[in-house]
Amino acid sequence: MTPTLIVGQGMAGSVLAWMLHQRGHQVRVIDDGHRTSSSRVAAGMVNPVQGQRLNLAWRIEDCLPVAQDFFREMEAKFGRRFFHTAPILRLIDNDKERDYLEQRRDDERFRPYLGNFEPAGSNSPLNDEFGGLQINHSGYVETNPLLDCLRDYFTDQGILCNAEFQHDELTVDDSHVQWRDISAERVIFAEGFRILQNPWFADFNFQPNKGEILTIASNHAFPDYPINRSKWIIPQPDGTAWCGSTYGRGQTDFEATNEGCAEILAKVAATLPTHTLSVVGQRVGVRCATGDHIPRAGFHPDHPRIGVFNGFGSKGNVFIPWLAQHLTEHLLTGAPLPEDCDFRARPPRKKRA
Structure with missing residues (x-):
């Protein structure tokens, strides 16, 4: 048995x-x-600071070291890289997010994960009108x-x-x-x-949550690090970028929608105003949370x-x-x-x- x-x-x-x-x-x-x-x-994003309120992910101090060890074990076993460590440039989206950031910077638990605040204009030609900062101990996994x-x-x-x-x-x-x-x-x-x-x-x-992700090409090179400003942008080796995601709470279908595409594309275009973007792929998955x-x-x-x-x-x-x-x-x-x-x-x- x-x-x-x-x-x-x-x-x-x-x-x-x-x-x-x-x-x-x-x-x-x-x-x-x-x-x-x-x-x-x-x-495959690994991001210890999440959401508009910049909250720490649940049990991040416990979970992140174990995850890092596991992905290193997988890389040693299979002889290739899976976990790409890279600070995420978190661009602040509005005044409310900036207020939350000020609160978090005074909290000792957040200090390992929050880099220095970068004022507006520090990351031109990106749209960083409210400033930004790096999120440390982050990256993405090739799942x-x-x-x-x-x-x-x-x-x-x-x-x-x-x-x-x-x-x-x-x-x-x-x-x-x-x-x-x-x-x-x-x-x-x-x-x-x-x-x-x-x-x-x-x-x-248990709660389903449909998410759509785009693969986007541009007439300009994408920054070589992940960006998060309402939607995230992850550069890929072939010159494209993965961008997303939508959150269709309660939805369980696998249909790629024009609405989801437009939502993501509008946010990415607002972050990269000098880029001419084109969609080369769209995929759908359903997450499961409690x-x-x-x-x-x-x-x-x-x-x-x-x-x-x-x-x-x-x-x-x-x-x-x-x-x-x-x-x-x-x-x-x-x-x-x-x-x-x-x-x-x-x-x-x-x-x-």
């Missing part, structure tokens, strides 16, 4: 499977080629090449089952779970927004053989390695999960109507 069955080989399922396998724990992964994985679409390498590795090791998972094919009893010809002690669902159709988790508050924006790991309160590893939203590259490390220890040694993200202790239940 297989100890652990994982559903999903996006970033969450891949990292968890890798960590368990490296500890000698037998694991099987079911995945249909990432057809619905937001990991395949995401730009597609990393997932390709892990997929090949899992295939070679006999870990990956390339199939579409249907929830009604899984049977659960007191002693094991069964999916087709695979018997396992437990199943961990790392299936992203498809958890919305999961019958064991229908009563919990109502309180804290990811969850662990087991269903009523079904001890059914687990979950989900709710990472747009911060998966930062959050996943740290929480996968804790879930691995929980599975192998019984170590407790951090209480704020322990699904059994704090299930994200839906609000009552």
Whole structure:
């Protein structure tokens, strides 16, 4: 009998499977080629300071060092670079953001992540009318090449089952779970927004969020560092840039829209006023978050053989390695999960109507 069955080989399922396998724990992964994985679409931003209020990401002091170590491990294993460290130039978008920045600069927790304030005109020809600053300890992850390498590795090791998972094919009893010809002690669902159709988790508050991303070309070279001013701009080796993203709360379709394209393009054009921009690609993914924006790991309160590893939203590259490390220890040694993200202790239940 297989100890652990994982559903999903996006970033969450891949990292968890890798960590368990490296500890000698037998694991099987079911995945249909990432057809619905937001990991395949995401730009892979690693940004410790987020949103208009310039808040620190959840548990960033804990999560970021573990993420950095994990990506270095992957680079050593597969002989190529995945994590590109680069300060993000955060351009302030309005007076309110500048007020938040002044508050954050007086907070000791923010000091490792906030560079010096750069007054308006410091980054010409960019539109920096409200000034800007560098966000330290940031960059981006090339998620597609990393997932390709892990997929090949899992295939070679006999870990990956390339199939579409249907929830009604899984049977659960007191002693094991069964999916087709695979018997396992437990199943961990790392299936992203498809958890919305999961019958064991229908009563919990997982929230989908559709995001569109553009690939843009320009008549001028893009700056060689990431920029964030309402929308982010990530230069690519071929001279294009990835730009985004939109936030379609509650939306689960994969249709690229003219509205999403126009929203992103208008913001990028406002940041790069001397550029003539053209769209050369548009892609769509659906993120999955929780109502309180804290990811969850662990087991269903009523079904001890059914687990979950989900709710990472747009911060998966930062959050996943740290929480996968804790879930691995929980599975192998019984170590407790951090209480704020322990699904059994704090299930994200839906609000009552």
